[in-house]
Amino acid sequence: MKSPxxxxxxxxxxxxxxxxxxxxxxxxxxxxxxxxxxxxxxVMGLINLAHGSFYMIGAFSAALIAALxxxxxxxxxxxxxxxxxxxxxxxxxxxxxxxxxxxxxQVLATFALILLLSEGVRWCFGAFPLYLNIPNVLNGxxxxxxxxxxxxxxxxxxxxxxxxxLGLYILITKTRLGIRIRAGQxxxxxxxxxxxxxxxxxxxxxAIGASLAGLAGAMIGAIQSVEVGMGEPILxxxxxxxxxxxxxxxxxxxxxxxxxxxxxxxxxIFLPELLKVFMESSNATSVGSSIGSMLIYILMALIxxxxxxxxxxxx
Amino acid sequence: MIIEKFFNKWIMxxxxxxxxxxxxxxxxxxxTLATKVVIxxxxxIGLNLALGYCGLISLGHAAFFGIGGYVTGILxxxxxxxxxxxxxxxxxxGSSEMLIIxxxxxxxxxxxxxxxxxLSLRTSGVYFIMITLAFAQMLYFFSISWPxxxxxxxxxxxxxxxxxxxxxxxxxxxxxxxxxxxxxxIFISLRLINSPFGMSFQAIKQNEERVKSVGIETFxxxxxxxxxxxxxxxxxGSLYTDLNRFVSxxxxxxxxxxxxxxxxxxxxxxxxYGPLVGAAFFxxxxxxxxxxxxxxxxxxxxxxxxxxxxxxxxxLGLFDKKLKHEK
Amino acid sequence: xxxxxxNIKNLSKSYGAFxxxxxxxxxxxxxEIHALIGPNGAGKSTLIKxxxxxxxxxxxxxxxxxxxxxxxxxxxxxxxxxxxxxxxSSIIPKFSALDNIILxxxxxxKETFQLFKSIxxxxxxxxxxxxxxxxxxLSDKSNILASELSHGDRRKLEVGLALAMDPKVFLFDEPMAxxxxxxxxxxxxxxxxxxxxSPILLIxxxxxxxxxxxxxxxxxxxxxxxxxxxxxxxxxxxxVRDVYLGYEI
Numbered sequence: 001m002k003s004p005x006x007x008x009x010x011x012x013x014x015x016x017x018x019x020x021x022x023x024x025x026x027x028x029x030x031x032x033x034x035x036x037x038x039x040x041x042x043v044m045g046l047i048n049l050a051h052g053s054f055y056m057i058g059a060f061s062a063a064l065i066a067a068l069x070x071x072x073x074x075x076x077x078x079x080x081x082x083x084x085x086x087x088x089x090x091x092x093x094x095x096x097x098x099x100x101x102x103x104x105x106q107v108l109a110t111f112a113l114i115l116l117l118s119e120g121v122r123w124c125f126g127a128f129p130l131y132l133n134i135p136n137v138l139n140g141x142x143x144x145x146x147x148x149x150x151x152x153x154x155x156x157x158x159x160x161x162x163x164x165x166l167g168l169y170i171l172i173t174k175t176r177l178g179i180r181i182r183a184g185q186x187x188x189x190x191x192x193x194x195x196x197x198x199x200x201x202x203x204x205x206x207a208i209g210a211s212l213a214g215l216a217g218a219m220i221g222a223i224q225s226v227e228v229g230m231g232e233p234i235l236x237x238x239x240x241x242x243x244x245x246x247x248x249x250x251x252x253x254x255x256x257x258x259x260x261x262x263x264x265x266x267x268x269i270f271l272p273e274l275l276k277v278f279m280e281s282s283n284a285t286s287v288g289s290s291i292g293s294m295l296i297y298i299l300m301a302l303i304x305x306x307x308x309x310x311x312x313x314x315x
Numbered sequence: 316m317i318i319e320k321f322f323n324k325w326i327m328x329x330x331x332x333x334x335x336x337x338x339x340x341x342x343x344x345x346x347t348l349a350t351k352v353v354i355x356x357x358x359x360i361g362l363n364l365a366l367g368y369c370g371l372i373s374l375g376h377a378a379f380f381g382i383g384g385y386v387t388g389i390l391x392x393x394x395x396x397x398x399x400x401x402x403x404x405x406x407x408x409g410s411s412e413m414l415i416i417x418x419x420x421x422x423x424x425x426x427x428x429x430x431x432x433x434l435s436l437r438t439s440g441v442y443f444i445m446i447t448l449a450f451a452q453m454l455y456f457f458s459i460s461w462p463x464x465x466x467x468x469x470x471x472x473x474x475x476x477x478x479x480x481x482x483x484x485x486x487x488x489x490x491x492x493x494x495x496x497x498x499x500x501i502f503i504s505l506r507l508i509n510s511p512f513g514m515s516f517q518a519i520k521q522n523e524e525r526v527k528s529v530g531i532e533t534f535x536x537x538x539x540x541x542x543x544x545x546x547x548x549x550x551x552g553s554l555y556t557d558l559n560r561f562v563s564x565x566x567x568x569x570x571x572x573x574x575x576x577x578x579x580x581x582x583x584x585x586x587x588y589g590p591l592v593g594a595a596f597f598x599x600x601x602x603x604x605x606x607x608x609x610x611x612x613x614x615x616x617x618x619x620x621x622x623x624x625x626x627x628x629x630x631l632g633l634f635d636k637k638l639k640h641e642k
Numbered sequence: 643x644x645x646x647x648x649n650i651k652n653l654s655k656s657y658g659a660f661x662x663x664x665x666x667x668x669x670x671x672x673x674e675i676h677a678l679i680g681p682n683g684a685g686k687s688t689l690i691k692x693x694x695x696x697x698x699x700x701x702x703x704x705x706x707x708x709x710x711x712x713x714x715x716x717x718x719x720x721x722x723x724x725x726x727x728x729x730x731s732s733i734i735p736k737f738s739a740l741d742n743i744i745l746x747x748x749x750x751x752k753e754t755f756q757l758f759k760s761i762x763x764x765x766x767x768x769x770x771x772x773x774x775x776x777x778x779x780l781s782d783k784s785n786i787l788a789s790e791l792s793h794g795d796r797r798k799l800e801v802g803l804a805l806a807m808d809p810k811v812f813l814f815d816e817p818m819a820x821x822x823x824x825x826x827x828x829x830x831x832x833x834x835x836x837x838x839x840s841p842i843l844l845i846x847x848x849x850x851x852x853x854x855x856x857x858x859x860x861x862x863x864x865x866x867x868x869x870x871x872x873x874x875x876x877x878x879x880x881x882v883r884d885v886y887l888g889y890e891i
Contacts, residue, residue, distance in 0.1 A: 047441050097624055103441060104372050108580055109623045111573045116616030123610050236452050236569065239445040247441055290460045297453035301434050304446065308437045509760050511753040511767075518734045518745050525732045528694065529807055530720035530749035539755070 014147055019269050020262060025154045027261025028161020032216035033238035034245070034253040035168060036209025042248035043184040043205050044099050049110040050090075051213055051238070052231025053117040058083040058214020059221035059230060060121055063130040072135040076218055083214020084207045091206040096199060114232070122228045129225035132218065157219050164212065165254055172250065181205060185248060237264075240300050246313025255311060260296050267295035326588050329595075330497075334490050346486040347558070348602065352595045353493045354554045359578035359590025360500045361547030366576065367585035368508055369540045370520030371436075375447030376575050378431060378454050379424045379545035381567030383552025385458065386420040388470045388562035395472065411476045413483070413492070417553060424549020425542055432541035436534060448569055455567040469563025476557055483557070493554050497591070500547050504587055507543070516540045548575065577619060583632045592630050646705075647672050647841055648811050653692060653702035662688045663699070664865040668843075670811055675833060675842045677856035679849075685865040686845045687729055690813050693843075694726050695719045707810055721749060723810030727800040727817055729845075735789035739780055739799055742788050743771040746806035771806065778802040779828055793820045801829065805836065812842040818851050830854055853877070 037051050061082025066075035094113065098106050134153050141149040172178035180201055217231065224230070241260050245252025272288025279287070303311065330353070337345035358380050365371040393400045393409025400407045410416055435446045464470045475483040483489050507513045515536045518526045526533050556562040565571070574597070581596050582589030600618070604611035626632070648670035655663045663685045670676050680686055691697035693704060695716035703712045711719055734742050744767050748754045751767065761767070775781045778798040783791060788799060801817050814833075818826050826848065833842055833855055846852050852859065853873050860870040861882050869879050876882055 041441065047444065094620060094624075103444060104366075104580075105623055105627070107372065107374060107444060108573075108576065109620055111577070112616040112619030112623065114616070115612045116620070119610040119613035119616065123613065232569075236448065240449050243442060243445050243449065286460075286462050290457055293456040293460045294453045297449055300446070300449055304434060304437060304442075308442070310442075506758045506760075509762065510758055511748050511756045511761050511764070514737075514741065514745055514761055515748060515754050518737065521734050521736055522732060524696070525728075525734060525803075526745070527696075527717050528720055528726055528728075528732075529746040529803060530717060530725075531745075531754050532717050536754065 010147070015269070016266075017148055018150065019265050021150055021154065021158070023262030023265035024258060025158050025161075025261070026265055027258035028158050028165075029216045029220055030234065030237055030241050030261055031161055031165060031254055031257035032212045033234055034241040034257055035165075035250055036212045037238050038242045038245070038248055038250060038253045039181070039205060040209045041242070043181055044202050046095065046099060047103055047106045047110070048095075048209075049107060049235070050113040050117065051209065052235030053114055054083040054087060054210040054213040055217035055220075055231035055234060056121060056228065057086045057117070057217070058211070059132070059217035059226040060125055060130070061214065062218035062221060063132050063226045064125075066132050067130075072133065072138075072222075075132065076215065079214045079218030080211045083217070084211040086214075087207040087210025088203055090210075091203050095206060096202065099202070118228050125228075127228065129227035130221075131225055132222040134222050153222070160215075160219065164215075168250060177201075177204070237296070240296055242310070244300055244303050244310055246310030248314070249310070249312040252310055252312030259299070263299055264296050268292040271295070323588050326591065330494060334487055338487060343486045346490050348598060350486065350490045350493050350558055352591070352598050353490070353497045354551050354558060355575070355578060355594040355598070356591035357493075357497050357500050357554070358548045358551035358575050359582070359594055360497075360504055360587075361544050361549075361551060362575050363544075363579050363585065363590050364504060364507065364547070365541050365544035366579055367589070368513070368520065369516040369537060371537060371541060371544075372444050373435075373447040373541070373544075374444050374569070374572050374576065375431065375435075375449075375451035376545065376548050377567050377569060377571035378447075378451035379428055379549040380552035380555070380571055380575065381451075381454060381458070381562075381564075382427050383420045383424050383549030383554075384556040384562040384566045385464070385470075385552075386423045386549075387416050387476070387553040387556040388472055389464055390416050390419065391472045391474075391476050392464065392470055395474075411474070413476045413478045413557070416476055417550065420549055420553040421546055424552070425546045428542045428545025428549070429538070432538045432545070436537050436541065448572065451567060451572055452569055455564055455569070458564040458567050465563070467564060469561055469565075471561050472556070473560060475560055489558065493558075496550060496554060500550070501587060503543075503547070508587075512536070512539070581619075581622065582630055583628055586632075589630075596630060645671055647707055648693075648843070649705040650693065651703050651705075653689070653699050653704070655688065655692060655697065655699045661865050663692060666702070666862075666865070666867055668860055668867060668870075670841045670843055671857075673838045673841055674857040675837050675844055675855050677844045677846060677852045677859045678862055679846070679852060679859060680862035684862045686862055687815060688865075689862070690726060690815050690843075690845065693719075693813060694724055720807070720809075723807075723840075724813065725804040725807040725809035725811075726813040727804050727815055729815040729819075731793070731796040731800055733788040733796060733799055733803070735787070737788055738785050739788055739791065739795075739802075740768075740771050740775065740784040742799055743774050743802050743806050744768070746803040747771060750806075750808055774802050774806050777805065777832060794822060794825050797821055798825065798828075801832070809840055812836070812840055814842055814844045814846075816845055816847060818846055818848045826851060 033051065033055060037048060040046050040048055058079035062075035062079040065078035066072060090113070094109065098109055138153040138156050140152055142152050142155065143149050172181060184201060221230070237260060241256040242253055244259060245256030268289060271292040272285045275284035275288040333349045334346045337343060337349065358376070362373065362376045365373055390400070390409045391411045394411040395409070398409070400409050431447065431450045435443055435450065438446060459467050475489065477483055478492060481488050481492070483492065508517065515526065515531050519533050519536060523533055552566060555566065578590045578593035578597060580593065582591065582593030600615055601611060604614050646669045650666060650668050653663055653666040654661065666689060668678070678686055678689070688697060692699045695714060703710060705711070706722065706724065709722070711722060714722065734745060737745065744761065747767050747770055753764070753767065772781065772784065775784050778801055780795060780798055780802065783795060788796065791799065797817060797820055801814070804812055804814070818829055821829065830851060836842070844852070844856065856873055858870065859873055859876040861868050861876065869876060869881055871879070
């Protein structure tokens with residue numbers, strides 16, 4: 001027979017492992033957001049606060065198609081398409097006028113765009129949250145090791161996240177479009193001298209970023225709910241990610257996302273437990289959860305003190 | 316500039332006229348709205364020092380607005396419940412005296428702007444924007460998850476804090492108090508921008524490398540501007556809590572940072588009265604559009620985009636140009 | 643060694659395999675003008691940047707007035723007495739010419755952190771700034787915005803900003819570029835006058851000006867100093883003719 005104590009620490013280990021997976025799952029979604037954000041900044045020099053709106057648009061597109069067709073897979077496709085279409089339209093109408101403006105104008109215009117898009121979606125869909133159902137195949141749990149079972153759907157999200165990271169890697173290193181994107185990151189004058197239709201390239205890059213955000217929105221929408229403003233908390237986390245990883249670096253976005261995802265998830269759960277060693281239980285819970293919510297910002301501050309341009313950023 | 320001065324007189328005139336009308340027609344709501352404009356104007360005047368005059372694009376001024384607000388809320392909450400605020404190293408109790416609350420709110424906001432500035436100013440450009448945003452967001456999440464002061468629901472203080480011999484619950488009296496702080500912060504800004512220090516921070520906005528090369532420690536200058544800027548915004552936060560008799564995490568939300576920035580831009584950057592005009596325009600828009608449609612922010616967003624794309628110099632700038640043409 | 647105000651030894655900097663400055667040794671005596679010449683891309687401007695501290699060198703040492711300043715940053719070096727002009731005019735565009743000069747006076751007069759005193763009422767600064775404007779012959783343009791000055795006037799203002807700092811040494815990066823004849827003449831006279839206070843390290847393409855002014859000349863090529871000597875020695879140096887092949891000396 002196992003003693004209660006070892007049983008207890010085994011439970012902690014299982015809990016830890018489960019939370020680690022949750023953190024990675026959260027991190028992969030953050031990656032979908034921050035990859036687009038960092039790509040758009042790297043190529044066009046645009047700081048886009050409205051990136052969270054594409055997350056929301058993706059989720060709403062998915063919810064709409066799911067309601068019409070009852071197919072989760074079509075809904076996922078719809079999230080990609082919906083966000084991409086919105087991205088193209090918004091890029092052509094508004095965003096491309098901002099590339100030559102300074103950061104302040106970009107911040108303000110994209111902030112205004114958030115107000116416009118959030119209220120626009122509220123107008124169309126109403127203020128009540130919508131729900132997106134997980135398909136039966138992905139419902140339930142799957143055993144990973146002896147004692148550990150984990151949600152199929154969350155594993156699916158992790159899988160999709162890494163699949164897309166791989167896809168982006170191939171796109172950027174192996175394709176003609178990727179060469180142009182990299183050229184654009186290094187030298188904006190050169191690329192137009194090469195005869196690349198730069199405004200088309202920009203529209204494509206913006207649409208890729210938007211559709212990745214849209215996909216993330218739909219996948220998270222199925223766990224949480226689909227509602228106006230859902231993109232904003234994750235947008236700001238994505239900013240933290242790219243500050244940590246180094247603005248413009250996709251590798252930095254991947255490392256930063258996982259780091260932030262895991263730190264946030266593990267910190268919120270284990271910090272209160274850790275503090276119980278030092279102080280009484282109820283205090284530990286409230287202090288722990290408050291500090292837990294600030295942990296990633298503390299992480300960001302620490303990294304900035306050591307390396308002001310982020311882990312993979314050019315100084 | 317002469318034209319701007321002419322407008323400033325009109326602005327002062329309106330600052331007196333609107334509450335007077337409120338009293339004459341017995342519409343206290345008018346006075347309350349005017350007070351809101353004045354307080355938000357102060358917040359914008361604070362940001363304007365960093366943003367408009369020194370070129371520091373802070374997207375985190377909600378942090379200071381919120382800190383001023385929460386310091387006020389917490390002090391008066393403790394006074395109301397007659398609890399000590401903390402017992403170590405000195406037993407400190409809450410207070411509901413504005414004359415005690417203001418200096419504390421000012422000190423705490425200054426302290427926070429110093430710490431946040433010290434870390435953020437190590438970076439520049441987009442990094443600076445995102446880091447100021449992130450620090451404000453950190454405080455926002457802290458305020459939500461810290462249960463002692465209402466967490467997500469916020470903190471009510473029931474009675475406005477008191478000021479010797481003044482009934483602060485009377486809208487006009489509280490308006491006057493806010494107006495005093497507005498004039499004070501305009502006065503401070505005016506003195507600052509015409510001082511040697513002001514010359515340094517305005518030069519930094521235009522060409523930081525040159526300013527360094529003449530031996531001026533630009534980091535220190537920027538940090539001090541940031542602290543003064545955050546402190547003025549913090550003071551506005553304190554008044555805002557008293558105006559609403561309520562403070563909640565909303566004041567720390569990044570939308571608040573965005574809105575304070577919008578006041579500065581709508582009015583016209585680096586203009587002394589710009590943020591006040593911007594705040595007035597914003598509130599007027601909220602009131603008029605808001606009475607027609609629930610989705611007034613949609614139209615606000617649209618107007619903002621148009622202003623940024625086509626009327627970059629703000630409202631005061633528009634008048635400036637128009638009058639110049641007529642001459 | 644005592645008669646050197648600025649002494650630079652073994653200064654090197656490379657970007658990857660490319661050496662922008664390679665074991666540079668150069669010094670500056672009290673009351674001299676030491677000109678640095680060399681073709682474009684030879685490393686002259688990078689050397690200036692390393693001396694003022696805006697670009698960090700890999701190895702080497704810089705001693706100013708017997709004080710090792712190698713580890714100081716750009717602002718600290720400026721405060722201690724190195725002042726420079728920029729090759730491409732770098733001024734405060736929305737300040738008047740007068741205000742540009744006043745800005746440059748602030749640090750020496752410990753006024754930077756005067757928060758509430760009006761700068762307009764500071765007679766001392768005003769008088770000093772006007773004196774400098776007279777020296778650079780810009781008195782009649784003192785209230786014109788720097789961005790609206792002509793190219794030549796901006797070059798003069800650059801020099802004025804350096805003068806205002808009253809430094810130990812001047813580093814002038816092509817101060818005469820774009821000046822008309824009378825402007826060049828004014829600069830030559832001005833430099834002769836100020837060098838007795840603070841010596842000048844001068845980068846200049848106008849060879850007539852260099853030979854009229856310089857006490858010593860160093861030639862830099864591919865990041866290396868290839869020759870140092872008096873004007874006459876440099877004129878007759880074959881190596882210099884190679885470096886400046888096609889250049890009229």
